[in-house]
Amino acid sequence: MKVTQEDTGDAKMMKPLVEEASKKAKIKKLIGDGGYDSRDNFETLSDMKIEPVIKVRSNSIISGKCIPRDNSVREQIPNYDRWRKKHGYGMRWMAESAFSSFKRTFGESIKSVKWENMVNELFLKASIYNAFMRMKT
Numbered sequence: 062m063k064v065t066q067e068d069t070g071d072a073k074m075m076k077p078l079v080e081e082a083s084k085k086a087k088i089k090k091l092i093g094d095g096g097y098d099s100r101d102n103f104e105t106l107s108d109m110k111i112e113p114v115i116k117v118r119s120n121s122i123i124s125g126k127c128i129p130r131d132n133s134v135r136e137q138i139p140n141y142d143r144w145r146k147k148h149g150y151g152m153r154w155m156a157e158s159a160f161s162s163f164k165r166t167f168g169e170s171i172k173s174v175k176w177e178n179m180v181n182e183l184f185l186k187a188s189i190y191n192a193f194m195r196m197k198t
Contacts, residue, residue, distance in 0.1 A: 062187055064180045071096035076105045083109065090114055092153050103130035114148040163190050 063074055075097050082088060090112040093102075097115045106113040107129040121134045137144045145151060167186045173179040 064183050072099045075102045100127040103127050114150050
């Protein structure tokens, strides 16, 4: 988990999150929405031997600048549904469900004002949420 300022997009955070997670588990596939669609992310995943299952923008073109992304564009643009089924893009629901559950439990906002306290509040909420989830199993 990384806490960032609200002006930091998902795409910029993918690499550090994947690098950190890779220290704890072998990652075979990353499923991400269009917020992760960038050449850097496709190249990072390719370098790490991780299958990128990232939805590309509907107006994407084959640029010749990033082979892994170009391959995804070639496959997605003509037949998105076939790509989605083949690569398991529909499995994003699991992550989306977890975020939805977290927000229903704690709300969508934080109460703290100072940055350090905001970070602590979010880490505390995540720890409590994870403890709740362990109790259910």
